[in-house]
Amino acid sequence: MTNLVILFSVILDVLVIFALNNFLMSENIQQKIESLREELHQHNYNYYVLDNSTISDKDFDKLLNELQNLETKYPEYQNNNSPTQRVGGTITKNFPAVQHQYRMYSLDNSYDFHDLEDWEKRIIKTINEPVEFVAELKYDGASISILYENGKLVQAITRGDGYQGDDITENVKKIFDIPLEISKKDIPKRFYFRGEIYLTYNKLNTINRYRELEGLEPFMNPRNTASGSLKLQDSAEVRKRGLCAVCYQLIIDDNAFPTMSHYENLKLAEYMGFKISKYIKECYSMEETKEFILDITKKRKNLDFEIDGIVLKVNSLQQQRLLGYTAKSPRWASAYKFEAERKETTLLSVKFQVGRTGTINPVAELEPISLGGTLVKRATLHNEDIIKKLDLHILDRVFVEKGGEIIPKIVGINPLMRSLYSEPVTFPINCPECETKLEKLEDQAAYYCPNYLHCHPQVVGRMIHYVSRKALNIENLGGETIEQLYREKLIENPADFYTLKKEQLLPLERMAEKSAQNILDGIEKSKEVPFEKVLFGIGIKHVGETVAKKLVKNFSTIDELKNATLEELCQVEDIGMKIAVSIIDFFQNSENILMIERLKSYGVQLEKGENTNEVLSNVLEGKTFLFTGKLSLFTREQAEEMVEKHNGKNISAVSKNLNYLVVGEKAGSKLKKAQDIGTITILDEQQFLDLIG
Incomplete structure (x- = not known):
């Protein structure tokens, strides 16, 4: 009898321990899920509401995938408000919010070829059929949905959170790539244009040249400039920006124009007068898609616009319908993302420097990190608005990237690593050099010291x-x-x-x-x-x-x-x-x-000489020139003057807009870049002299 009591007691203890372990494990899992949700909600809020990304796309996707796996394994913890059940976050209501008739999904991201191969395997397993793809560029701009009825543009809505976006119709009408009316008669009565609004590097450079002439701060990059331009109150200013638009999909209400493939869908868009990308390829195997990606990776630096990856879509629309959607993304599409180099470091201090024209320039002093092959100790902060937007504090852990792969910049902070005792970065009231009270430039975020004669x-x-x-x-x-x-x-x-x-x-x-x-x-x-x-x-x-x-x-x-x-x-x-x-x-x-x-x-020349600005010939008219390396037959200044005297134009950088690169001894990176582009004529000094006679 005693033995039975002991045995029963042991079994009871084991059951209690087992139940307790299950309870603790269950509690830990629930806490983990709730913690992931809270973190992802915060990242969504930072990105969509504050426009302040605090995490890379790759790291965000890892967190989201971890949460999706836990919710699938433990359905008892499902929540309709989970980040896995929706796209993005709260709408910024500067313009009227409008519901999308057809939801604008985001894309699942891939960062290597193994991800793409796994994606292809899942597709084939689902539909049990061979599959073909369409590969196209992933433009880095702002997504747009535009309704056309009876050939006329009716309404344009931003992507927003995927369910609803902002009505920016009047601004979109100022984008010349987008037709206001379609002249073709045999077109769908009602359809949606889905595409990307973007800005070319050439247009951005033009905008910044005029901004610099007016003493304004240059814009930082094409993507943010395009996105910000769409929300300008004055549509005339939107027109001046020279925005571009490219179509990546048509959604047709009826079946009057059934197309069998996504590629045919794009060709229909092109036929109706919409711009589609020049870089689109029908791929009959995953190997062909890899070749396309590798080819674009080489050409990417010579494009006149930003891309941040390649989009792959199942070509057959019937197969797309069979594959359907997850809560977040279409199963028939994937984005192969180019990963921007971003590193985390500590903000040690912010120094406020006074420029030649009196503008106050904040510069971040960083704990040194290696980025893009160089040791980075400082980063630009541009102006007070950037500091406020980032909510910078001294000793923050900050994310640093190289803007345009040249100038380091702070793109976000890691709020989880902030000390309770850290001090916020504040812009000075007085000049840090002469103590004169600073003044703010009209309609700008820039401050300057007015004491220009004695600072x-x-x-x-x-x-x-x-x-x-x-x-x-x-x-x-x-x-x-x-x-x-x-x-x-x-x-x-x-x-x-x-x-x-x-x-x-x-x-x-x-x-x-x-x-x-x-x-x-x-x-x-x-x-x-x-x-x-x-x-x-x-x-x-x-x-x-x-x-x-x-x-x-x-x-x-x-x-x-x-x-x-x-x-x-x-x-x-x-x-x-x-x-x-x-x-x-x-x-x-x-x-x-x-x-x-x-x-x-003292005899300084303060009047025009007889031969000033005299044009000797038009032999270089319409041609652009850049000089590099050590010149021996003439100085760089003399060379640039010769170009102008023969009606040519000097430019400052190697790009596809350059016609001639004149090289001296020890020419370096400019020569290599010109050779990579392949369309630039390379001359030595004597060949340049022969060109102008």
Whole structure:
């Protein structure tokens, strides 16, 4: 009897332990699911509402897949509000919210060929048939759904959260790639255009050139510029941006125009007048899709627009219907994503630097990381709005990418790693150099110091600009020397260079007699520099190299320019109100007038010479040039002048818009990039001279 009691007691203990373990395991699983949901909701909110991505696509997908697997395995913890049951998050209601008749799904992402092979296996297992694909570019822009009825554009809606989006019809009507009416008669009575709104690099560069002329901050990248442009209140401004649109699908209400394949669907769109991508391929095997991906990966850097991957779709529409959808995505489509290099590091501090024109530039000081093959210690923050948008705190863990693969930038923060005691980054009220109260540029996020005549970095910056190669080109007079001269109170503005004496230069650090004489010789030689370069060099706000040339074409002397009216200035090509006002303000300052009069008295060229801007021939008309490497037959400045004298155009970077690259000795990355593009004519110096006769 005693043995039975003991046995029963042991069994009871085992059952209790088993039940307790199950209870604890169940509780842990529930906590894990709820934790994942909370984290994914936060990432969705950061991305869709705050437009502030705090996690890479790859890491987000890993979390989402983990949650989906747990919910499938433990259906008792299903929740209709789970991130797996919907796409995205809350709508930003700057425009009226409209329900999508046909939901706009997101795509499952793949990051390697193994993912694609697994995806193909799942498809074949589901439909038990061979499958063909269509491969096309994944444009990095803003998705749009546009309703057409009886050949006329009726309504355009942003993607939003997939269920509803914002009505931006009037803005979309300003995009020239999108027809307002379709002239073809044999078309569906009612259908939806699904596509991507994007901006080319060329258009972005044009926009930024004009913004820089007006003293505005340049836009950061094509994607954000395109997305932001669609929400502008003034549709006329949207038209000026030059947005593009490409179709990736038609949804037709009736069966009057049944197409058998996705490829035929795109061709129907092209027939009706919509733009489709030039890079579309019907692939009859997964191997062909891989070849397409590898080919586009090579060509990607030469495209004039951003892509962030390749979209693969099952070609047969009947097979698409059989495959259907998950709660999040179509089973018949997958996006192969190019992974941008992004790393996490610590924000150590933010320094506020004063630029030559007085703009306050915040720079993030980072714990050093290797990114894109270089050691990154600093990153741009652009302006106060970026700081507020990121909600930056000192010692935050931040995500850093290279903007355009060149300039490091902070793209997000890791809120889970923030200390309770960290201090938020605040923009200064006064100039960090001279303590003058900062002023905000109208309609911009930029602040500037108005004390431009006496703020140390601005004064020194203007004098460094004056001696620079594209201005007065005074050799041997560098920034360090100018800084010393200013500290010793020997110079305060460019006119003071012409009063310097050798005995004033010799006491400077690392200054020998020969160096001092070379500086004085360079200053004397600068008196021969033509008017347009002097005008650029004196540093009138918003007057760049190109604007200076156009001003000299219209005003022969500095006095003519000084006495020009606002109306006369605005009549000059590319001179807008901001530039005109800046010129008038410059000449209304007595210190600037005194400097100009002193420059004239020292013999600096402040009137147009007889041969200035003379065009010798039109032999280079419509052709673009760039010079690289060490030139031996002429200087780079002389070469660029020869191009202009023969009606050609100089550009600053290698792109498909470049016609001729002229190379000297030890040409490097520009030559390699031109060879990769393949359409650029490469010349040596003598061949360039032969070209102009």
